[in-house]
Amino acid sequence: MSLNAVAHLNFHGQAREALEFYQSVFGGQLTVVTYADFGMPAELPGAAHVVFGQVVADNGFRVMAYDVPGEHTPAAPGAPTTHRENGTTITKEPFFLSVRGESIDEVNPVWEGLAKGATVIEAFGPAQWAPAFGMLADRFGVTWIVDVAAEYTQA
Template sequence: MSLNAVAHLNFHGQAREALEFYQSVFGGRLTVATYADFGMPAELPGATNVVFGQVVADNGFRVMAYDVPGEHAPATPGTPTTRRENGTTITREPFFLSVRGDNVDEVTPVWEGLAKDATVIEAFGPAQWAPAFGMLADRFGVTWIIDVAAEYTQD
């Protein structure tokens, strides 16, 4: 038996756009099912929203998303609640998504893709603890950490 944890993101009418964006960054297969696909009458508001969506890439990347049902104000990501101060991360967010690669060349295109219309919290580059590290809030308000695994030795 094997287990894996997959981030499941909640949106308010932007799930399809976010999933298509993540597919453009990470590649892979996009699967989207709408509320109408699951039987909601097509004329009802929200019928075209995503009830189940995911991107699965051959490189191991996987994310799921859906649109929370019901009436909501239009989703407009605000100022990220995460910032870097004096080498530390200050946040009120309950989680970040982390993408870690084996080398800088592997993760640089991911950084560049996610950085489109994003708020950069920490610029991507060498860090004391890793060959490369960067943090940003993408245009959907999701905070990402992109880094390269450092080689650690056990004492």
């Protein structure tokens, strides 16, 4: 048996745009099913919103998303609640998404893609605990950590 934890992101009318953006960054297959596809009359508000969506890439990246039901006016995300202060990360968010690769060359394109329209919390570069690390809140308000795995030895 095999289990996978997959981030499932909740949006308010922006799920399709977010999934298309993540596909442009990570590659892979995009699946989008709307409420209308599941039988909601097309003339109802929200029928074109995403009831199930995902991006699955050969490189191991996978994310799911949907639009929370109901009428919504897509709002631009506010300022990120995560910031750096006195060398520490301060946040009110319940989670971050982490993308970790084996080399800077592998993860740098991911950083560059996610950074388009993002608020950089910590610039991508060398860190004490990793060859490279960066943190940002993307244009949809999702906070990402992008880093390169460090080789650790267990004591």
